[in-house]
Amino acid sequence: MGAVVILYKPDLTEARALLGSLARQVDLVCVIDNSPLSMYSPLTLSEHGNLAFHHYPNNLGIATAQNEGLKQLIEAGCKYALLFDQDSQFETDFVARMTYVFQKTKRQNLKGFAAIGPSLVCAFTQEIVRPRIQTEIERFDDVSSVPQIIASGMMIDLDHLQQVGFKDDSLFIDGVDHEWCWRAREHGFSIGLALNIFMLHRLGDGRRKFAGIPFKVGSPVRLYYQFRNIFILSRRSYVPLYWKLRNFAVMPLRIFANSILLPNRMIRLRFMTRGILDGMRNRSGPLRENAKK
Template sequence: MIGATVILYKPDMDITQQLLDSVLEQVDVLSIVDNSPVPTELNIKSDNLHFHHFPNNIGIAAAHNIGLNDLKTAGCEFGILLDQDSCIEEDFAFRLSSLLVASKVDKRPLVAIGPRIICSFSDKTVRPRVQRELAIYDDLVCVTQIISSGMMIDLSKLDLIGFKDESLFIDGVDHEWCWRAKKNNLMVAIAEKVEMIHRLGDSRSKFAGVTYKVGSPVRLYYQFRNVLVLSRRGYVPWYWKCRNLAVLPIRFFANSLLQDNRIDRVKFMLCGLIDGLFNRKGAFSDNW
């Protein structure tokens, strides 16, 4: 069986309803975890639906873990993680599961496969500038990490790796899990011929000719803090540590001077740097 878990937070239901309708046609079990302050009104008819509402927002990692646990308990072999604003094709689940099944038959150490991401802002395929390809198997490209939305996980291997790290709350959660999988001699891959439209960040801005993602001020707290928290861990790739630590001053400058809500942004970045230095984790509200 194939299951899916969709995470909601104040969703645009015109987009999210299309996603949910498509997912229901492709999977056997659906788990929805709603982190919105008020429960999202859903138009869903399914006997295999699990719905959880957390008005205090438990974070993406904890939400993923609840959904994955639902799918494992229901007896699913594979589980897909999806964000509310992703857009998948009608054979998305079948194509990813077929690749995972073929990999298991060939005894490849793959634990998860994700699609090629098409950014909804630029309509262009997202290709990492630094991350190198580790291996190529037919239509699969093994990489260091993939994003959580669109990721299909072989649930039988979840106990070996563990669930998502809830202490990170949101940013870096997907990458950390992939690095932990590699630590356990398991790999993640991108399916070259499977694509998914996905929204990365809230908007885009440009500084010194470089286009970068712009998120809400509070996201800066987790982004700055988790760079410092993850950089302490031995299994986190050196290229990621060096790149993200090097750009922190640039990101601080850009968010301090070039964006709206500058005072809020500076406050959240400083709080993130302080908590990162002291290795504090959890939600912002737990620490401030």
């Protein structure tokens, strides 16, 4: 069992607690730090002999960083891989319980699950996150089949990774986890949600409401990838129709909210506009590469 943790300018106390907890629960932890200046080094993490630390100051993006970690776990002979962001919190028996649920699905001959994830508890509201639109497809004993899960807390069966493929590097960051889940389902696999295992997770940098609709608040540059990748993913046949319709329907509201209600309004508007234009041109990869064009 191995884990991949992606860091980007992390809170050192939170990240150290996460890495320490994981190091005690899995055989190998691959740490990918995308921060321009890393506060970590192999020496600062030397108290854990099963941590492999890698620093990429140019920022590989979430997809490429996860792929780097997954390849290392495969080379190390791991059967399962857990993916984590830096701001997730979980119990000391989290990995054991997730492994038990995953293996239980195999013993019960349920539909082949490519990955399962825990039920999320929002760090801002302390409430369990339950999707309103993309509801469960089928419920079993303690796991339900769902259209997609987020990357943090996702446990992947590495035997299925060769057929599904690695994460999509071209997306760079936003939509990477959902796209992989939809692609896995296109290949005949299921995506599971463990109903009785919970993980505290920070979704975005905050929460705001506009016209009664709650939305996540993130950094201005994330808006570029969010808007651009809506156009990129909408061209793909395996991406659910409800996702395409919902994102295009709320796009005007998101533009208004980010350019009127939030700080750095003009910066946000520029990133959204650039994302829309590059999405229409089907430009992918990191923003810095598209800026050169």
